[in-house]
Amino acid sequence: MKSNSILAISLIFCCLLIFSANTVYAYLDPATGSMIVQAVIAAVAAISVSIGIFWSRLRSFFSRLLGRKNDRKENDTNNS
Amino acid sequence: MIEKKMTQIIADSGSFRDPSGHVFMKDGEVYRSIFKPGIMDFEAARDSGVYDKLIGRGLLLSHQEVNPSNLAPEGTVYCLAHPRLPMISYPWEWPFSLLKDAALIHLDAMKILLPLGFWLRDASAFNVQYEGKKLRLIDTLSIGRRVPESPWVAYGQFCSHFIAPLAMAAYCDVRTLSLWRNYIDGYPLDLAIKLLPIWRFLKPGLFMHLMLHGRFQALADRKEDIGKSKLLRKPKVSDRGLIGLISSLFRAVDGIKWKHPSRLWEEYGQIRTYMEEDVAGKSEYIDKIVRRLQPKMVWDLGSNTGEFSLIAASYGAFVVSIDGDAACTEHLYQSLSRENGHRNILPLTMDLANPSPGLGWDNCERLRLSDRGPADLMLALALIHHLVLTNNVPISLVAEWMASIASHLLVEFIPPSDPMVQKLLRNRGEEHLPYNLEVFQSSFGNFFDFLDQDILENGRILFLCRRKKGG
Numbered sequence: 001m002k003s004n005s006i007l008a009i010s011l012i013f014c015c016l017l018i019f020s021a022n023t024v025y026a027y028l029d030p031a032t033g034s035m036i037v038q039a040v041i042a043a044v045a046a047i048s049v050s051i052g053i054f055w056s057r058l059r060s061f062f063s064r065l066l067g068r069k070n071d072r073k074e075n076d077t078n079n080s
Numbered sequence: 081m082i083e084k085k086m087t088q089i090i091a092d093s094g095s096f097r098d099p100s101g102h103v104f105m106k107d108g109e110v111y112r113s114i115f116k117p118g119i120m121d122f123e124a125a126r127d128s129g130v131y132d133k134l135i136g137r138g139l140l141l142s143h144q145e146v147n148p149s150n151l152a153p154e155g156t157v158y159c160l161a162h163p164r165l166p167m168i169s170y171p172w173e174w175p176f177s178l179l180k181d182a183a184l185i186h187l188d189a190m191k192i193l194l195p196l197g198f199w200l201r202d203a204s205a206f207n208v209q210y211e212g213k214k215l216r217l218i219d220t221l222s223i224g225r226r227v228p229e230s231p232w233v234a235y236g237q238f239c240s241h242f243i244a245p246l247a248m249a250a251y252c253d254v255r256t257l258s259l260w261r262n263y264i265d266g267y268p269l270d271l272a273i274k275l276l277p278i279w280r281f282l283k284p285g286l287f288m289h290l291m292l293h294g295r296f297q298a299l300a301d302r303k304e305d306i307g308k309s310k311l312l313r314k315p316k317v318s319d320r321g322l323i324g325l326i327s328s329l330f331r332a333v334d335g336i337k338w339k340h341p342s343r344l345w346e347e348y349g350q351i352r353t354y355m356e357e358d359v360a361g362k363s364e365y366i367d368k369i370v371r372r373l374q375p376k377m378v379w380d381l382g383s384n385t386g387e388f389s390l391i392a393a394s395y396g397a398f399v400v401s402i403d404g405d406a407a408c409t410e411h412l413y414q415s416l417s418r419e420n421g422h423r424n425i426l427p428l429t430m431d432l433a434n435p436s437p438g439l440g441w442d443n444c445e446r447l448r449l450s451d452r453g454p455a456d457l458m459l460a461l462a463l464i465h466h467l468v469l470t471n472n473v474p475i476s477l478v479a480e481w482m483a484s485i486a487s488h489l490l491v492e493f494i495p496p497s498d499p500m501v502q503k504l505l506r507n508r509g510e511e512h513l514p515y516n517l518e519v520f521q522s523s524f525g526n527f528f529d530f531l532d533q534d535i536l537e538n539g540r541i542l543f544l545c546r547r548k549k550g551g
Binding site: 028033038039040 | 098201233239292296304317321
């Protein structure tokens with residue numbers, strides 16, 4: 001329980017460093033705590049999505065590169 | 081119905097919270113007024129085809145724009161006509177998987193809305209209802225333009241309306257779903273944190289959306305209380321982050337699974353084998369009656385796993401199947417879900433000796449069960465002896481209550497000599513309410529005319545009754 005509190009407090013400080021002010025108006029009270037926690041979760045999710053996209057691009061780049069090399073090899077063997 | 085009359089317009093007693101618009105009824109039709117605060121979002125969603133997209137995907141209740149003049153209340157800018165829902169139901173009555181599907185339908189809608197620059201302005205379990213065979217979001221005005229870079233305003237509501245009750249039902253006890261009756265604005269997250277076993281928070285979804293969320297809420301509340309909230313306000317959320325949040329919520333909801341005890345099904349199997357002939361005789365008679373009456377709305381009380389509800393639904397009736405056992409209604413809901421599309425059956429969990437009361441503002445916001453009738457036919461099979469002998473409700477009160485809802489009643493009388501009745505009486509001696517055929521017939525005879533009867537092989541009797549005129 002104590003470690004969770006430490007984690008929560010450290011995440012709040014992290015998100016204060018990352019996020020700046022923005023106004024939200026709604027008939028439903030979005031609740032300050034709910035907004036902060038989702039901003040933290042969303043930031044982590046956005047980073048993981050970005051890493052995922054970067055990773056898939058990296059993989060497709062290398063697979064294309066290797067594919068070309070393989071194609072060249074196949075073409076060379078076919079020509080010979 | 082508990083509604084407030086405004087000349088010919090009847091305002092829906094559960095539609096007043098959102099200043100963007102309200103629901104009302106006129107001449108038996110259902111309409112939605114859109115007031116000034118809601119017109120920008122409505123016009124944007126309408127003109128960009130968002131409504132058509134959601135309706136086309138089967139996520140949103142359909143509507144038709146109609147001329148508000150001479151029809152709608154004062155201040156109405158736009159007016160929508162909606163199809164009438166067969167039965168309004170509430171989360172404290174839903175099977176576990178129905179609540180889970182209600183959560184998923186919100187997230188499905190969000191996945192469609194976000195790339196189009198829209199979102200759901202709220203995420204209330206009450207915004208999901210059965211329209212015949214499918215669950216739909218019913219609040220057209222929930223759809224609004226997304227505020228750029230803003231956190232999802234309904235995130236807190238989503239977690240307390242869905243993640244907390246689902247997790248508590250699955251990992252504490254399914255009966256905690258009845259806590260909804262007390263917490264109609266959603267379960268407090270601190271309660272869920274207290275009641276859930278700590279090791280359940282090893283699941284990342286529950287850790288983030290319940291544990292961390294609850295702690296942040298408490299921390300922010302404390303800061304606000306002592307006036308140091310400025311620093312904690314108004315964070316930003318990117319588009320990609322919001323899509324990630326929705327995916328995370330989807331995984332969290334999808335990962336909450338209630339493994340209901342299989343032992344129960346074995347017991348039901350044994351009872352069924354014991355009463356096979358009785359079930360066959362009953363099914364045949366019910367089939368005959370439903371075919372004859374052609375009811376549009378059937379309430380099957382004490383429906384068990386819905387065997388007789390299925391017969392009624394096969395003739396096109398919309399059937400509300402009510403049983404006190406959450407495992408039974410869950411079993412029925414799941415078996416209906418597995419088929420190609422639901423049948424017209426809505427399984428609800430409820431103790432009939434303590435049916436849903438009127439709740440919310442002025443006890444009128446959410447209707448009590450008997451205000452959600454009428455039923456063309458009520459099935460009360462193997463039920464009366466439970467109400468009289470287990471719950472100590474006099475037969476006359478049972479008959480009066482049934483007559484207040486149903487125009488026709490198919491009721492089973494189980495004689496005192498039956499093993500099932502003997503089982504209930506084994507520790508009671510003579511200390512119980514009068515229960516015999518004479519009392520049964522005189523009590524029901526006060527409110528109903530007996531039209532037909534069928535004596536089953538085991539001595540049980542089925543009576544077809546029609547409510548007395550003027551009753």
